Amino acid sequence: MKQILIEKNILQNNDDIASKNRQILKDKGVFTINLLGAPGGGKTSVLEQIIKNIKHNVDVTVIEGDLYTTKDAQRIEKHHVDVIQVNTGGACHLDASMIDQAFEHIDINNLDFLVIENVGNLVCPASYDLSEDMKITVMSVTEGNDKPLKYPAMFQRSNALILNKIDLIDSTDFDIEEFYKDVYSLNENIKIFKVSCREERGIDELCKYLESQINDKRRNKEFQ
Amino acid sequence: MKQILIEKNILQNNDDIASKNRQILKDKGVFTINLLGAPGGGKTSVLEQIIKNIKHNVDVTVIEGDLYTTKDAQRIEKHHVDVIQVNTGGACHLDASMIDQAFEHIDINNLDFLVIENVGNLVCPASYDLSEDMKITVMSVTEGNDKPLKYPAMFQRSNALILNKIDLIDSTDFDIEEFYKDVYSLNENIKIFKVSCREERGIDELCKYLESQINDKRRNKEFQ
Numbered sequence: 001m002k003q004i005l006i007e008k009n010i011l012q013n014n015d016d017i018a019s020k021n022r023q024i025l026k027d028k029g030v031f032t033i034n035l036l037g038a039p040g041g042g043k044t045s046v047l048e049q050i051i052k053n054i055k056h057n058v059d060v061t062v063i064e065g066d067l068y069t070t071k072d073a074q075r076i077e078k079h080h081v082d083v084i085q086v087n088t089g090g091a092c093h094l095d096a097s098m099i100d101q102a103f104e105h106i107d108i109n110n111l112d113f114l115v116i117e118n119v120g121n122l123v124c125p126a127s128y129d130l131s132e133d134m135k136i137t138v139m140s141v142t143e144g145n146d147k148p149l150k151y152p153a154m155f156q157r158s159n160a161l162i163l164n165k166i167d168l169i170d171s172t173d174f175d176i177e178e179f180y181k182d183v184y185s186l187n188e189n190i191k192i193f194k195v196s197c198r199e200e201r202g203i204d205e206l207c208k209y210l211e212s213q214i215n216d217k218r219r220n221k222e223f224q
Numbered sequence: 225m226k227q228i229l230i231e232k233n234i235l236q237n238n239d240d241i242a243s244k245n246r247q248i249l250k251d252k253g254v255f256t257i258n259l260l261g262a263p264g265g266g267k268t269s270v271l272e273q274i275i276k277n278i279k280h281n282v283d284v285t286v287i288e289g290d291l292y293t294t295k296d297a298q299r300i301e302k303h304h305v306d307v308i309q310v311n312t313g314g315a316c317h318l319d320a321s322m323i324d325q326a327f328e329h330i331d332i333n334n335l336d337f338l339v340i341e342n343v344g345n346l347v348c349p350a351s352y353d354l355s356e357d358m359k360i361t362v363m364s365v366t367e368g369n370d371k372p373l374k375y376p377a378m379f380q381r382s383n384a385l386i387l388n389k390i391d392l393i394d395s396t397d398f399d400i401e402e403f404y405k406d407v408y409s410l411n412e413n414i415k416i417f418k419v420s421c422r423e424e425r426g427i428d429e430l431c432k433y434l435e436s437q438i439n440d441k442r443r444n445k446e447f448q
Contacts, residue, residue, distance in 0.1 A: 040367025092347035123316035142366035143264025
């Protein structure tokens, strides 16, 4: 009983901080995504492709969530965008208070697009609001097409899904028809992108979608 | 502060239940593994190969941990071994009290080998003792060789590591030398098996290793 109560308090506290920061991001017109997925699905690779593609039109900052290392942040930094590393010290997800601390290091007045790359985990991060406009889940075909029904919350709560490593599909028994059916049964509004980072396939379409969202948020700011 | 205290109580409570069940498993000579890994690494596929290989010599029962579905349990059941499904209802790991409940459905007097397949998650399950003799982590080459340093607890606490989908290594940029170096830097005693379930490679060696452990545990029981 106690346990459940505490969990509620944690989530309530999280949501309060997230709401405060969501208002700031709205006022400044910063489109924000929470990039989610299992370890090794390719979140960082997808993000590198996105940055390469849109950084000339859009000011991007990345918050990198990891348990301990700075490996992903180092990869992102090579693309000459601002990166803030958040190490959770073993915790399996980012929460709003961690983002709040990262905010102190962000030049939010000169920003169009904030990407929060979460810890690799297909379960817990789904529960924590990080003030994002969109949750985007990255999963790879090598993980198997049964994942949506096995880890439903992540797919129910995501606005978009990036199906990565599509170049490897013929080396797996991934059933793409069943996959689409399962995903849409959980979330009929989710937008699915088939991507290969190695072959740079599907990146253009994904980036056009993101740029349109970024421009909408900027425009909304101007109309305020 | 409160939060940390609660977490300590949870883990203490978990360890108490695990100790009780560890004694039962010792008395009955049941070798027990906790099978861990990220979603899609191939835990269930590896387990299917193990069962096919050893079920004629060894009495196996499987506890299948999943958030909601019975998909993995259905796969295991096809191999005609006893399976107990534990659904966590959204929780990201199994804990000792869940195993305790599963125990009520196990014929422990006629058992040599108990396999607990945990929820797919490279973080949280590492913290929960389930009375196992060994933690065995399954990861696939498609997840990338950076995972040990990024998710160190799982690799530090595992007795063995199954590097799966080795048949796909040439389609990835997986650096196997760096991988071995990183894993051994975290845990110099870990035993690593390179496996391909699709091509049934490396299964014999893995099963010989497990059978030797199973026989040791049986022998220890007789000497008691």
